[in-house]
Amino acid sequence: MSREMDLGDALQQVVSLVVEFMGCDACLLYLLQDRELVLGVSNNPRPDTIGKVRLGLGEGLTGWVARERRLVSISREAYLDPRFKHFTDLPEDAYEAFLSAPVVVRNRVAGVINVQHREPHFHSGGEMEMLTTVGEQIGCLIALARTDPKASALDWMMAQARSE
Helix, strand or coil: CCCCCCHHHHHHHHHHHHHHHHCCCEEEEEEEECCEEEEEEECCCCCCCCCCCEEECCCHHHHHHHHHCCCEEECCCHHHCCCCCCCCCCHHHHCCEEEEEEEEECCEEEEEEEEEECCCCCCCHHHHHHHHHHHHHHHHHHHHHHCCCCCCHHHHHHHHHHHC
16 A cells, blocks of 8 residues: 555455455455446456446445445355345355445445355454454555546446456
């Protein structure tokens, strides 16, 4: 965070580090735009999903995390949770385990970060704490980017979606 870096690259690197550290199969970062959560970064990006998959606050597990500003951890059959919303474009919807934390900027939700495992996975206290901390650090990156008129996370995300 202390050196100059493109926000999009920084967010992609954070997602890659989370995947490496947690040994998960998927990490997705949603950013808040006009009261909707928009898929902005994924370790398995697909052009038809980045910038296009959207959830309202309270919609699906991701929207619930944003609305409630709380972590959620489901170790198996996350797709059976009554809060779950299925997207045909996201193969991660069939994954078993789900861990999600809010991204917070100055005490306001700015997004949500999700970690998913194909197989059942019990999330340890350390994993939950780490993802919460990552959400806070992403919030710091976004806050720093907001001070630079050239570096908007949402602008970057939409540019990525258009170029792919």
